[in-house]
Amino acid sequence: MHPVLCHHFETAAVSRESDCYTQSAAEEPESYFTDTSHLTRADKAMVSPGCGCVGSTVDLPLITFTEFPHSVSGSRAWEEDTKPPRGLISLPKHTVAERSSQGVFRPCLDMLLSEDSSCFLKKTETVAPLPTFKTLEHCPSINSHSLGFGAPSGLEEQVEEHCLEQVQSMVLGEVLKDIETACKLLNITPDPMEWNCGNVQKWLLWTEHLYRLPQVGKVFQELNGKDLCSMTEDDFRQRSVQCGDLMYAHLDIWKSASGMKERCKLGDNRIEGTEELWPEADSSCTGQPIHLWQFLRELLLKPHNYGRCIRWLNKDKGIFKIEDSTHVARLWGIRKNRPAMNYDKLSRSIRQYYKKGIIRKPDVSQRLVYQFVQPV
DNA sequence: GACTAGGAGCCAA
């Protein structure tokens, strides 16, 4: 990772309201990223606002991000380090005793890493099952003692190595889930090579929206997935000086993830749970239309990506609030190929669910607040 | 002005 970026990550810690983080930004992250000329392609993909990690602390226990590969087949993207490195990730100490690793890790990893799976593939490409630590203390490298700065013993190294593999697997799983979610929402296949022109445009629109990019769809018009995949980073830059590199990086992640899926199919490097991630009969990949209520639920189930525009008020009761009606309507419009979609129309569709008993207004009616009749 | 509610016509699958 770019050293300046590492420095930035050391000094800033911005968290998100949708999870358990506290906000303690030491500086204004957006301003730093205004000038991205000094960042690598992967840096940009990592810090883009759309992935919800601008200026976030990207620290994982004893992992230092020293370099980002340009593809999954690249060399190891991280190094262990026993010293307090630049960009060292430290878990919030007050939460360690209170939360399970699922509760602490998964949101962190979601938030920080969801956009760049390639960063976490080891050179061995061996993927271990997702870890299920009962407490953080069960993961030696997370244990506060191992945050010491002395050189680890051989045993400690092995233990840390094992733990890191588990963390990587967990991260990878989350990245794949993110892509799966996007596929569902966009009704496209995970493999960019299979995209038609329409799919490419959807993906571009989505990526623009995700990363708050200027519109670039026009410069990629009439390209199908194969065309897109055959383009080099320079080709992307030529078409869009401003964000071609980021688009290329994002596509690279998708291509890499698709490659992972193929390997899983072949039985190599099997990842526990990938059947869930890409079920062959998944309606998202078979052209089945998605219903609005399903779409809303998908957004709600990805709070780190969409929590700014829609979030649960009471998940148990299925009560949710649309925080940004324009944004949600636009996302729905992208999904349905309805550029003229707005909240007026979307809300009319939601109200159709009243009669069907799918969605209703909560007992205490509030603006932009709805309730699933059958909680998720 | 933004949101809520519902009627009605239309279209595509």
Add this chain to the structure above:
DNA sequence: TTGGCTCCTAGTC
């Protein structure tokens, strides 16, 4: 037939 889009009026906050 169904689900959703679109346009509309009217009322509320």
